[in-house]
Structures are given as structure tokens and as C-alpha cells.
Amino acid sequence: MVAGGLVIALPKRGLMHRRIGYVYVISMLLTNSSAFLIYHLFGRFGPFHALAIFSTITIAGGFVPALFRKKVKNWLHWHYYFMNWSVVGLYAAFWAELTTRTLPMGRFWMLVLIATAITTGLGSFFIRKHAKRLTGA
Template sequence: MDTLTLFHTGCGMAALLSGGTVVGMRKGTRRHRYVGWIYVATMILLCVTSFFIYELFGGFGPFHVAALISLVSVIGGILAPLLRTQIGEECMKAHYRFML
């Protein structure tokens, strides 16, 4: 396994751990936001690195499609609470939907 694939796998494991942890936490706390940012960072790294790994299908494959969907979901999920002060509390409902 090359370095990029190992890094990608590590990001996936970190995303699973931080994502599972943040879901079980009390929402809106400082700790929830901190672990949530770890999840966001690892998911973005996971998705981006996936576009440089082609061994499985020899080109763009179904996992790349899943990475695009995940990337849109994570970005939407993080933009919602960041825009809360401009748009209002409706953004938190969008945050919950994107994160699901």
C-alpha cells in the first residue's frame, strides 16, 4: 500500500471515530463543535484523497461518486451553522439534514 492510500485509510478511520463520537454527544456544546470540526477536516481529506486513488477500478468509479456526494453533504452541513447568524435558526435544521 502506498503512502496516499495509507493516509486515506487513516482519514477514514478518524472520520468514523469522530463522526460516531459527535453523533452521541450533546449538541451545541463547545466539545461537540470541536469534535465536529475534526470530523469535517477528516471527511474533506478523505474525499479529496479518494480522487487520487484509482487502483480499484482503474479510473473514476462508484466510490468517487460517493466521495462527491459526501463532500457536498459535509460542506452543506458545515455552512448551515456558520450562516446561522445571517439566515436564522432554520439553518440548524439544514445542518441536521446534511449531516444525516
């Protein structure tokens, strides 16, 4: 979460951005991989496994274009949107987990949906707000 926040908040297109980005990508790949070791919630493949797959897709969607930027048309556009949505997803999962563990309402899925909706709404606003400035599009 720290690396995701830093890579979003700090200046782009530099060595520091790249290094923190690598830390973020590796951390997220390890986190998503570890999600597949958890089966005690549903006893089988569950919604959190599907979200780990989706998260891995967003990581790949942002990392691969940056890695092959000379071969990918509009690589910065793809990198910007996929990586930002990856971080928003991470924070949505954090807020959903935090609210379900701290609020005594007993409505797990409702809390997950509310926390996710608020986080993705705010994320969408800021992604769009800064897109033109950061991608030039």
C-alpha cells in the same frame, strides 16, 4: 468514524460539540480528497469517486449553514439533516467495506448494497426519531 460517532452521541450546542465537529469535517474532507488518488480499481473515475463527491456535498450542506447560522434561515434543520446523513454515509461505507472483506461470498456489489441498505435504514429511523427534539421542528 470516532469523531462522527461522538458528535452524534454527545450533547449538542456546546464547545465540545463544535470542536469534535471540526475534527469530523476536516477528517472527512481529507478522506474524500484522498479518494480521488485511487484509480487502480477502475482505471478511471468510478462509483467511489462519485460517492466521495456526494459525501463532500453532505459535509458542506451541514457545515456551511452552521458556520453562517445568523444568515441562514432554518440553519439548524439543514445542519442536523446533512451532518447526520454524512455520518450515516460514513458508517454505510464502513459496513460495506467490512462485509466485502470478511464474508467469503464473492458477491461484492450485493454485499455493498445490503450493508448500505441496512445502515441507511437504521440511520433514517434514528434521524427521524430525534429530529423534533434536536431541531425543535
